[in-house]
Amino acid sequence: MATRITQSRILAAALELFNEHGTGAVSANRIAERCGISKGNLQYHFRNKQEIITAVFQQAIAEMDSGWYRDHLAPTLEHMAAMYVRQLQLILKYRFFYREMADLLRQDPRLRKRFADNRERRMRELEKFMLALQGRGLMRFPSDPRRLRAIIDVTWIVNENWLNYMDYHDRTVSVAAMLEGYGEILEVLRPYLCADPQQITQESYLTIERLAAQASQDAEDSTELLAI
């Protein structure tokens, strides 16, 4: 089996197990078992579990980064919903990381740096996007840039923590739960919207439902791929 294919199978199996049981309860052996490869073969690709965690995280960052740099070229309210929901979906996909974030980042300063850089870049992209919305007359933000930054910060903190918040309340993470998360984000932005909030909510929900349906289709496809 080619190296790249084996590596991505290892990472897919690790992600599944980490999401199910947490990184603490999953050994490298168990990951090898889930892939149907030998312990030695796994070690040829990744020396230990920490290396696997780092690789999964790098895959997550790469996936989150892809596309962001183009967002401000599509300054519509529908695209705003798509942006936040895309991030909610990626958090769902890599949920072990968001659950154990504080611990994982404390253990690995390089990971922490990479994560902080990624978030900082994301904040700047969101700022550009919001200003583009303002340029099109769709929103009107306070003129103090620190206030705009605070508003964006808040939407991001809600976005990153929404699925954990659902978890703590024993709520199933479903499309409805994601919709609710975006509803809360929209509540933060609502005072700055120039358009009719009712209509925006309606449009956003349609976008979210479409994206969520697409995501579950993708998930099925990748499970089938893994089963081959």
Next chain:
Amino acid sequence: MATRITQSRILAAALELFNEHGTGAVSANRIAERCGISKGNLQYHFRNKQEIITAVFQQAIAEMDSGWYRDHLAPTLEHMAAMYVRQLQLILKYRFFYREMADLLRQDPRLRKRFADNRERRMRELEKFMLALQGRGLMRFPSDPRRLRAIIDVTWIVNENWLNYMDYHDRTVSVAAMLEGYGEILEVLRPYLCADPQQITQESYLTIERLAAQASQDAEDSTELLAI
């Protein structure tokens, strides 16, 4: 040594060690050592580390609960700052819990239930408080109760996650960082304020500085107590 004094010394030592190293890296033996008591003596009070974690958490909940039920009797904007900052300070005090929350709550369904109940109660208290502020003409919220609830949810999510957010960015958790956290919460509430935001910010900051100074004094006192 009386049972209660020994127990609270054990819990204080455990809290210190959990905050420094995380619960995973701290054994019951190490807690006994830090207290200067024997392993047997510690086991007489708490059978294992999980029992200690649960006890520390119950102490945190009790501390967070105390006072809340009276908050809506003092519906001023100064008191609003005091409420959020009190919670930020308690999160700082019990920070291991907020760092490892997802894991700790997944491992212990009873803890999770207790935490969810506590948060739900807190949300209802905050709602009462905000409506009392509105009753006094200090704020004006949307009439839809779901929107008010979403606004309160968001302030709470920011409050609970602010210190972790500082951690990820390698920022020292200081009075300035707490001020900044409250600034973000205020940004969420600002569109609904009837009073002059400048003045509120000024007053809130004075309150926060006073509370923070008080908190560091308390921390010094309790360290001295522990050293006796």
